Amino acid sequence: MSNHQKRLSAPDSWPVERKEETFTVKADAGPHGETGVPLLIVLRDVLGYVDSRKEARYALEGGSVLVNGDGNVAEDRPVGMFDILAFTERDEYYRVFPSEGGRLSLTPIDEDAAASRLGKVVGKQQVAGGAFQYTLHDGTTLRADDSYAGGDSLVVDNETKEIVAHFPYEEGALVTAVDGGHAGEIGEIEEIRVTPGSGDNAVVVTQADGGFETIADYVVVIDENFTEGGEE
Known part of the structure; x- marks a missing residue:
């Protein structure tokens, strides 16, 4: 099986340029399914800490790069929504957070929040x-x-x-949309609409300047600290 993934067909969540090169690294089997972004892409394309797969492997061998507290990670380990990345030697910590358009981005957080x-x-x-x-x-x-x-x-x-x-997932809860046309937006649940049968349930989300309606599967309950990088 190939270790490469065509950039043009990579999941929308992957933060890679589609037309610079033909291929990029393929995610290993693991968390987050097909939406998981290989750790190499985060290290190379997002943070610029390495220039190649070989450099990434060398950097990870030292155990100073942690994903959700685990230092035994490979460069093709899938990273996804709400994962915690810790770079202990740099004293840098990030939460993977959905951004506009459904792409994953890194939100800087403090060490306590990274726990x-x-x-x-x-x-x-x-x-x-x-x-x-x-x-x-x-x-x-x-x-x-x-x-x-x-x-x-x-x-x-x-x-x-x-x-x-x-x-709890309930009316009044603060949520972020992680998929669909409103990915990356944050607001409070005004109404949860249960659809009879096999249809998708929906939520109405209010914001200071309006709001939106989306599929219930597309929202995740958070609290205000998740947007500020503070402690959970």
């Missing part, structure tokens, strides 16, 4: 022993009690993997 990451609950099922298993948007699974629901957001400690905060 945990946010995940949207996209699946829930009861398992043996009475506990519940929750699946987050990046494929992570967690076990907890019955306190959370689909669409909620959970903040997970990168070291202990414990849930340290919970943002």
Whole structure:
């Protein structure tokens, strides 16, 4: 199987120039599915910290580049929405955040905020022993009690993997759109519209200068610290 991805056919979320060269690196199997951006693209094309795949491998061997607290990462490791990147030698920390047009961008944050990451609950099922298993948007699974629901957001400690905060999906919640025509926009849920049958549910989001309506799957509950780079 090829290790290369044609730039023109790369997912819209990838922050790469489409016409500069024909190919770019292909993401390895892992978190975020097809939307995951290879770490090499972040290091080379976004931050400019390396010039080649070889340099990226060398930089990662030292363990000073962490993704969600993990220093054992390869250059083709997929990086996606709400992941935390830490460059410990540089004392730099970033959260991957959706920007206009659906592309992923890096939001600078402080070291305390980098200790945990946010995940949207996209699946829930009861398992043996009475506990519940929750699946987050990046494929992570967690076990907890019955306190959370689909669409909620959970903040997970990168070291202990414990849930340290919970943002319910409900009217009045602060959300960001992560896909569709309003990707990157932030507002409060005014109304949740449940569509009977197999149709997509919708949300009406209000903003200071107006608002928008989008598919419920396209919004993620956050809090104000996610737009300011402060602590969760």
